[in-house]
Amino acid sequence: MSSQMNADAVDQIYRNESRQVFATLVRLLGDFDLAEEVMHEAFAAAIQKWPEQGIPANPVAWLVSTGRFKAVDNIRRRRRLSELQPELARRVSEIEAANDSIAEQDIKDDRLRLIFTCCHPAIDPQVQVPLTLREVCGLTTEEIARAFLVPPSTLAQRIVRGKSKIRNAKIPFAIPSLSDLPERLDSVLSVIYLVFNEGYSASSGESLTRVDLSDEAIRLARLLMDLLPQPEVAGLLALMLLHESRRTARTDSLGDIVLLEDQDRSLWDQTLIGEGKDLIERSLRTRRIGVYTIQAAISAVHADARSASETDWAQIVALYDVLSSAAPSPIVELNRAVAVAMRDGVEVGLAIIDELMQRGQINDYYLAHSARGELLRRLGRTDEALQAFKRALNLAKLQPEQRFLRKKIDALRANS
């Protein structure tokens, strides 16, 4: 085999399998830093040895096994064998002896264990997200820092904090018991969704790096789906695919927001929509549906409509009712109110929003004022609409949102 071919092969195996090798080494060695170090040493050994010996039949097992020996060397180097406690010496020989018996399922489960460990609810959510991207997805600290617009040193600190919490509080490297699974899975799903949203609701300036985050979230959800095909995993993956299908349609050439009803629906990615709908059906069939599946189903109803006016608003209101009872929130009620306005008429929807405002739970939410402004505009109550859009503008944080609201205000002023 030529050395170039070999380097390419190792490169490809590194890209596809290195996180898997890492996950198994974490289980065997119980230490993130040591696992990372010897994983790289194992790949360095592969570049040297594979040209002579050929690529092994099971490269992952070869790499894990090599990494394991490297770890033993590493531990011995730190402490001469004569100084080792008998217990530790016994452990070293156990590591050496157990080398050839790694079942494929164990290796697969190691990746799942790693996900659950990094997303453990005892870890700060601010830490769970970068820790997962670093350890499970293999992104570099610099890549993650750039994507989240955080200084690399801050991000590195968070990752160190996460790893020491795992080590010192002894967060187990394990798949949770069946009784804990729903709670623990929630925590994993919300990490994935946070990563996706960070990439999805980005401003144009950083769009390139941030699109990568949405891709990464989708890749992570696909991996999770492969390892643990639970209904809500399917629901979250579907929700992200359906959002992703509209990415090119949701902003114009200037990076300004285009509302769902004004989007050019021919730009929607039908392959992603098809995959998303299949996943929703799969999840619905289990009859154990949760909030991600319901939100995905709402998104799918929009995807089915050839235009905004052809949307099945009754179905959307019904799904928001289900969502509202599964996870009550004023934001869900706001969305439901807009759907009601489309189904039953603007006044009916407006009355619901006004009632929500009176309860005082959504008054600081810019989209509430923006939605209210839009309904008032449609009723021809221009002055009140103007007031609502102005309040929304005061609350909006991102530039494209502000530009969108300014356009609305200017258009109203021009008409009045």
Add this chain to the structure above:
Amino acid sequence: MRSPKNVTLQLSNHTFFPLKADCYFENDRQGNLKMKYMLLIYGNEDCWTEDERKECMLESMKISNELQQQGKLISSDPLYSITTATSVRVREGNRQITDGPFAETSEQLGGYYLIDVENLDEAIAIASRLPPAKLGTVEIRPIFPKPELPESSTEMASDRKASV
């Protein structure tokens, strides 16, 4: 008079390694080496009725007995109310003694459990069974393994122990 600490060290079944990699590795792979956690019970002392307090105490004792039988309990005790607390501070050699707890907060430390279990998940499972978790908060803190003392100081420690 710090000898009780050293006694704990000698009784401990932890084998502590100064290298963190070795330490974790040993703990994680060795079935009989466990982790110690302190469960600190915080709650508002005033939000319990006398009946609730009694019921809580009985339920807690039941859980304690069960943990004891499983070899998971090192010790557990309720504390008297913060009205009995005394705080001591030594500043520049001067001792200040004040009435009351270290900090005035809405939730006060009311008791503790010192447990010896496999990992954080097991500690969480136990913490969520404790009756005060429903009204207050159970804070789980892993016990920091004390470093191995050099030979001479170990001798000193046992000397001190002997003198107690």
